[in-house]
Amino acid sequence: MTVIEVSNLQKRYGDQVAVRDVSFEVRPGEIFGIVGPNGSGKTTTVECLTGLRQADGGTIRVLGLDPTRDRAELRHQVGIQLQESHLPDRLKVWEALDLYSSFYAEPADWRALMDELGLTAKRNTVFAKLSGGQKQRLSVALALVGNPRIAVLDELTTGLDPQARRDTWQLVRDVRDRGVTVVLVTHFMDEAERLCDRLAVVRAGEVVAIATPAELVARTELPGVERPTLEDAVLALTSPTATGRTATSPN
Amino acid sequence: MNATALPQHVSAGNGGRSARRRSAGRSTVKLIVTEAKLFVREPLGAFFGVIFPAALVLILGAAMPGFDEPSADIGGRRPIEFYLPITLALAIGTVALVNLLNALAADREKGVLRRLSTTPVSPIRLLVAQIVVNVAALLLGSGLALLAAVLAFGVEARPDVPGMLVAFVLGSASMAALALLVAAFTPTSRAATGIGSLVYYPMLFAAGVWTPGPLMPDAVRRVADFTPLGAASQALQDAWSGDWPQPLHLAVLVGSTVLFGGLAAKLFRWSS
Ligand SMILES: Nc1ncnc2c1ncn2[C@@H]1O[C@H](COP(=O)(O)OP(=O)(O)OP(=O)(O)O)[C@@H](O)[C@H]1O
Ligand SMILES: [Mg+2]
Numbered sequence: 001m002t003v004i005e006v007s008n009l010q011k012r013y014g015d016q017v018a019v020r021d022v023s024f025e026v027r028p029g030e031i032f033g034i035v036g037p038n039g040s041g042k043t044t045t046v047e048c049l050t051g052l053r054q055a056d057g058g059t060i061r062v063l064g065l066d067p068t069r070d071r072a073e074l075r076h077q078v079g080i081q082l083q084e085s086h087l088p089d090r091l092k093v094w095e096a097l098d099l100y101s102s103f104y105a106e107p108a109d110w111r112a113l114m115d116e117l118g119l120t121a122k123r124n125t126v127f128a129k130l131s132g133g134q135k136q137r138l139s140v141a142l143a144l145v146g147n148p149r150i151a152v153l154d155e156l157t158t159g160l161d162p163q164a165r166r167d168t169w170q171l172v173r174d175v176r177d178r179g180v181t182v183v184l185v186t187h188f189m190d191e192a193e194r195l196c197d198r199l200a201v202v203r204a205g206e207v208v209a210i211a212t213p214a215e216l217v218a219r220t221e222l223p224g225v226e227r228p229t230l231e232d233a234v235l236a237l238t239s240p241t242a243t244g245r246t247a248t249s250p251n
Numbered sequence: 252m253n254a255t256a257l258p259q260h261v262s263a264g265n266g267g268r269s270a271r272r273r274s275a276g277r278s279t280v281k282l283i284v285t286e287a288k289l290f291v292r293e294p295l296g297a298f299f300g301v302i303f304p305a306a307l308v309l310i311l312g313a314a315m316p317g318f319d320e321p322s323a324d325i326g327g328r329r330p331i332e333f334y335l336p337i338t339l340a341l342a343i344g345t346v347a348l349v350n351l352l353n354a355l356a357a358d359r360e361k362g363v364l365r366r367l368s369t370t371p372v373s374p375i376r377l378l379v380a381q382i383v384v385n386v387a388a389l390l391l392g393s394g395l396a397l398l399a400a401v402l403a404f405g406v407e408a409r410p411d412v413p414g415m416l417v418a419f420v421l422g423s424a425s426m427a428a429l430a431l432l433v434a435a436f437t438p439t440s441r442a443a444t445g446i447g448s449l450v451y452y453p454m455l456f457a458a459g460v461w462t463p464g465p466l467m468p469d470a471v472r473r474v475a476d477f478t479p480l481g482a483a484s485q486a487l488q489d490a491w492s493g494d495w496p497q498p499l500h501l502a503v504l505v506g507s508t509v510l511f512g513g514l515a516a517k518l519f520r521w522s523s
Binding site: 098 | 277278281282288289293358361366369372
C-alpha cells in the first residue's frame with residue numbers, strides 16, 4: 001500500500017520547465033527524502049502533490065485523493081511547512097499556534113508542541129521579532145498542529161543551529177512514530193542519511209535515483225575516492241556531466 | 252499502516268464532519284479576533300480608521316471661522332451640519348483604501364495568504380474577517396464623529412435612519428470591492444499603496460471633502476455621482492437631511508460593488 005503516488009509529473013512556468021518527469025511512491029510511515037541541486041524542481045514537486053500548484057501532466061494520488069480535485073479534503077490530512085512562509089509581523093507565537101489549531105477538527109495540543117519546539121519562552125514574541133531559526137521552528141509547529149497523516153517539510157532545518165537541528169530531527173522521528181508519513185526536502189546530506197528511509201535524487205526536473213541512503217553510497221564508484229559519502233553519491237548523480245539514470249531508478 | 256493513525260482515519264466519517272463544523276465556527280471567531288488584534292497593533296491604521304473622522308470634525312469646527320454658524324451661502328444652514336455625512340464618506344474611503352488595502356496587500360506579499368491556503372481554511376475567510384474588522388472600525392469611527400459633532404457643536408439632525416444605514420453599508424461594500432480590485436492587479440504591496448492613493452484622493456474629491464454640499468460645482472457633481480465614494484457621499488447627505496437616497500446613487504453603489512467585486516474575484520491571486 002502506498003500513501004503517495006506520483007507518476008510522470010510535469011510542471012512548467014511559462015517556458016521554464018520546472019519538473020520534466022518525476023515519479024515516485026511513498027510508503028506508509030516512512031520518512032521519504034527528496035534531494036537535488038537548487039532549481040531542480042523539489043519545491044515545485046511538493047507543491048503539486050499538496051495541491052498548491054496544478055500539475056501540467058502526470059497523475060498524483062495522496063491518500064487516494066487527487067490533490068487538485070479533492071483539495072479541501074486533503075487539507076485536513078496533510079500538514080505543510082513551506083520553504084518560504086510568513087505570518088503577519090505583529091502576530092504572537094502563541095496566537096499563531098492557537099489560531100492554526102482552530103482550523104482543524106482534531107488538532108494536536110499546541111502548547112505541548114510549542115514546548116517540544118523550544119518556543120515557550122518566546123510565546124509572547126511577535127513574528128517579526130523572532131530569529132530566523134525561531135521562525136523556522138514555528139513553521140514546523142504549524143505544519144504539525146493539525147495532527148496530519150502526512151507531513152510535507154520543505155527545507156525543514158535550514159537556518160537552525162546544530163542543537164535545534166538535532167531537536168527537530170528527533171521531533172520528526174517522534175512524529176513518524178505516531179504514524180505520520182513524512183516527505184522531507186533537504187540539502188543536508190547528514191540529515192538525509194540519518195532521517196530518511198529512502199531518498200529520491202532529482203536533477204533538472206527528473207528523478208535520477210530512488211534508493212536508501214546506504215544503497216546510494218554502496219552503488220557509488222569514484223576514481224580516487226576510497227570511501228564515498230552520501231554527498232559524493234548525490235553529487236555524482238546530479239552533476240551536469242552525469243549521464244543517464246542508475247539501475248534501480250524507476251523505468 | 253501504523254495503528255495510531257487508524258482512529259483519525261475512522262473519525263473522518265460522521266463524527267469527523269461535525270467536529271469539522273465545530274472547528275469552522277471556532278476558527279471564524281479566532282480569525283476575527285486575531286484580525287482585530289492586528290488592526291489595533293497597527294497604530295497608524297487604527298488612528299486613521301477610528302479617531303480621524305472625529306478629529307477632523309473637531310479640528311474643522313474649531314479652526315475654521317464660521318464653521319458652526321449659519322451661512323447664507325448654503326441657505327442658512329451651518330457648514331458643520333452638511334459636513335458630517337461627508338466625514339462618514341471620508342471614513343469609508345480611508346478604511347477601505349488605506350487600512351483594508353494595505354493589510355490585504357501585505358498579507359499577500361508576505362505569503363500569509365499562501366500559508367493559509369495550505370490549511371483547511373480558505374483565504375477568503377481571512378478576507379471576510381478583515382472586512383468585518385474594518386467595517387467595525389468604520390462604525391466606531393463614524394459613531395465617534397457623530398458624537399463629537401453633537402457634543403461639541405450641538406448639531407441636531409433628523410436623519411432617515413434606514414436610508415443612512417443602507418447608504419453606509421452599500422458605500423462600504425463598493426469601496427471594499429474597489430480595494431480588493433486594486434489589490435488584485437497590483438503585484439507588490441508598494442504598488443498597491445501607490446495605486447491606492449492615486450484612487451484615494453480623487454475619491455475624496457468626488458465625495459466633496461474639499462467642496463462640501465452646495466459648494467461643489469454642478470458639472471463636477473454630475474461626474475461625482477458616478478463614482479462609488481461620490482455616490483455614497485450623496486446618498487449619506489440625502490439620508491442625513493431626512494430623505495431616502497436617490498435611486499441613481501444606490502444603483503451606482505450596487506453596480507460598482509458587483510463590477511469591482513466580480514473583477515477582483517477573477518483577478519485576485521493568493522500569492523504574488
Ligand atoms: N513561481 C515561479 N515562477 C517561475 N518559475 C519558477 C517559479 N518557482 C520556481 N520556478 C523555477 O522552476 C525551477 C524549479 O524551482 P523549484 O523551486 O522547484 O526548485 P528547488 O529544487 O526547490 O530549488 P531550491 O533547492 O533552490 O529550493 C527553477 O528553475 C525556478 O527558477
Ligand atoms: Mg525549494
